[in-house]
Amino acid sequence: MLLWVCFAILTASVVALLLRPLRQTQVAVVEPAAADLAVYRDQLRELDAERDRGLVVDSEIESARAEVARRLIKRASGEASETAESADDTASVNRARRIYVAITALLPVVGIGLYLLSGSPHLPDHPFSERQTAAGTGGDGASSIVNLIAQVEQRLRDHPEDGRGWDVIAPIYLRLGRYADAAHAFAEANRLEGETVRRLLGFAEATLLAENGIVTEPVRKAALRVLELDPARIEVRVWLTLAKEQDGDLAGAAAEYRDILDKAPADATWRSAVSERLDLVNRKLKGEKIPEEAPAAQAAPSAPPPAASGEMPDVSAMSPADRDAFVLSMVNRLADRLKDNGKDLEGWIRLARAYKVLGRESDALAALASARENFAGDRASLDEIDKSEQNLGLQGKKPESPQ
Structure with missing residues (x-):
């Protein structure tokens, strides 16, 4: 209801502004015929004054009086036609004024009618x-x-x-293959929410995949921190062993892989990846030529397999x-x-x-x-x-x- 009251006030204000020119006070206008008569009378009085002072002779005065009289007669003959034209102009102005008032008054009526016809005033608002x-x-x-x-x-x-936002978005980035974004998100979550085994594993996994399987120092530190928090998570030793392998310590890497497999649960999902890695290192130690090495990143526990292009779709x-x-x-x-x-x-x-x-x-x-x-x-x-x-x-x- 308040909205409609506001609309009514605004409409009335606009109509009042439109009608304002018609409310202006009209200025009194002197009729042209009366003005001319006043001028002629002044001319006759001036002629009498000049005669009294002896500036003109009687013959000149009579001639001037005749000229003024002729102008008065001519002005009187044209007064009737001017009066008719003035009446016509006044009628035209009045008609235009009535049309203007009618249009101004109809504007809000037509607007409301169109809204009721085409609008939906009965519907509730939709925030x-x-x-x-x-x-x-x-x-x-x-x-x-x-x-x-x-x-x-x-x-x-x-x-x-x-921190909660980073914790939510980090695993999503990892699933989408946005490994660098995932690593950053896990790092922020660890910093703001505190280090946990889940977040540290996610950070290490994302960083390892972002670096194409290269075990960097941040990955090594994350693996060591996981072992401090949960020594039973021996699978993270895979990342530390990968670091040895990448540094050229093949014998030490092979020994670590065997120890991990000995201590790993029989149903561990990452056993097969570690076994493949151990087999590959043993072949290198024997001097066999490896035509195409398997990506080291695949040995990371819980790591999603990379797509052919290197990124997840x-x-x-x-x-x-x-x-x-x-x-x-x-x-x-x-x-x-x-x-x-x-x-x-x-x-x-x-x-x-x-x-x-x-x-x-x-x-x-x-x-x-x-x-x-x-x-x-x-x-x-x-x-x-x-x-x-x-x-x-x-x-x-x-x-x-x-x-």
Whole structure:
């Protein structure tokens, strides 16, 4: 209602400005005939004055009086036609004034009529936040994930000290084959959030792949730090052994590989890679000619196999099946992280949005329910969760199964 009152005030103001010229006070105008008569009278009085002073003779005065009389008669004959023309001009001005007033008055009426005919005054407003959410949930899963990555990157540009953001984006970069970006993100996460085995492993793996399998000093330091935090993670010794191999210490590398295999669990997924590496080093020690050496990076535990081009394909170039698997793996990683750290409000909202994109509304509702449990008593966080639920179109629905 207030909006319509504002519209009415603005319309009235515009109409008043348009009609302002018609309200100006008219200046009194002296009729031309009366002005001429006054001039002629002055001329006659001047002739009498000159005669009294003896400046002119009577014959000249009579001749001048006759000329003034002739002008008066001529002026009187033309007065009637001028009066008719003046009346016509006045009528024309009045008609133009009435047309101007009518058009000015009709402008708001026509505008309102066109809006009621072509507009939608009955529809509720659509805030920008809701339009942005609707746009983010449209399209396929890959484009939505790309949009989410862009949002996280923008967040990190604005807030580079957001350790949680670096921790979220780092494994995604690694899966996309953006190894240098992944290494930087893992390094920032370790600096801001503290060193953990997972982050150190991710940093070492990303750096190793970014350097084409060369074990640099940062990789060696990360491996040693992992062994300090978790001595049971013997697989990271592979990176230290690779460093020996690359430095030319083949005998020492072979001994390390054998010791790693002896201590490795039988079901370790990286045993085959270490065995291949040991076989290759033994062949070198025997002096055999190796035509094409296998990339050392493939010996890194948990390292994704490089594509033929040396980089993993972009998400937009993946097949539908690979794309779905990629999206699902990212969502599952986020869900697993939230199980360990439930105090990440943005993470819960992001997880619910991802489930919504995948069409899993029940899981989205369960994620929001878990968020409420973790933020019980925090009014501001609960309000944010309710707002997100409304924006996702999940308000009033109930999950079919618990998270």
